[in-house]
Amino acid sequence: AQSVTQPDIHITVSEGASLELRCNYSYGATPYLFWYVQSPGQGLQLLLKYFSGDTLVQGIKGFEAEFKRSQSSFNLRKPSVHWSDAAEYFCAVGAGNDYKLSFGAGTTVTVRA
Amino acid sequence: DAGVIQSPRHEVTEMGQEVTLRCKPISGHNSLFWYRQTMMRGLELLIYFNNNVPIDDSGMPEDRFSAKMPNASFSTLKIQPSEPRDSAVYFCASREGWEAFFGQGTRLTVV
Numbered sequence: 001a002q003s004v005t006q007p008d009i010h011i012t013v014s015e016g017a018s019l020e021l022r023c024n025y026s027y028g029a030t031p032y033l034f035w036y037v038q039s040p041g042q043g044l045q046l047l048l049k050y051f052s053g054d055t056l057v058q059g060i061k062g063f064e065a066e067f068k069r070s071q072s073s074f075n076l077r078k079p080s081v082h083w084s085d086a087a088e089y090f091c092a093v094g095a096g097n098d099y100k101l102s103f104g105a106g107t108t109v110t111v112r113a
Numbered sequence: 114d115a116g117v118i119q120s121p122r123h124e125v126t127e128m129g130q131e132v133t134l135r136c137k138p139i140s141g142h143n144s145l146f147w148y149r150q151t152m153m154r155g156l157e158l159l160i161y162f163n164n165n166v167p168i169d170d171s172g173m174p175e176d177r178f179s180a181k182m183p184n185a186s187f188s189t190l191k192i193q194p195s196e197p198r199d200s201a202v203y204f205c206a207s208r209e210g211w212e213a214f215f216g217q218g219t220r221l222t223v224v
Contacts, residue, residue, distance in 0.1 A: 034211075042217055043216050043217045043218055044215040051211070099163070101158075103156040106155060
């Protein structure tokens, strides 16, 4: 079965600085990979997804992520964060015909002025 | 489309009472999921429906939990009797293909 690890529980970043959130997955074949964002009191919103093809994927809100098969990683990046990016971010993996998405534990991002 | 709609947004109930959470998926989506989110366990998949049929309920914690999907536009998650450890945020999500759309959740507090 597939699984996801987000090593960082909490990250604090200054407004305008770059952000990188780590995600490592475990799965024997090419997985389907997702990043979701959850603002306080809200549901999860899809930021971006990777199925195949170009390993650098662009998402909404200026986010991008890079799939690295050799490292089993799918890290999320943003060049310059805004205060509105403060939220919890979840990496998720799906695989083949398995309908299930496995979510990581999440990384909380705090943005300081 | 208004997205996935869950009701109520907040529910406070006494231990032992029956609780019913409701979900209206996005029209045209053929898959529906119920998740539970807690600080300790993160996001847990409770049950999955495909074309209104329960496919996998292995995540349902106990017999006190039950879920139904009588038609393509409505699903319920029922807890009877409720216990304090059921306190969590319950999310419904619907999906067409691999992109899941989540509702805003129901925050359940059992006292």
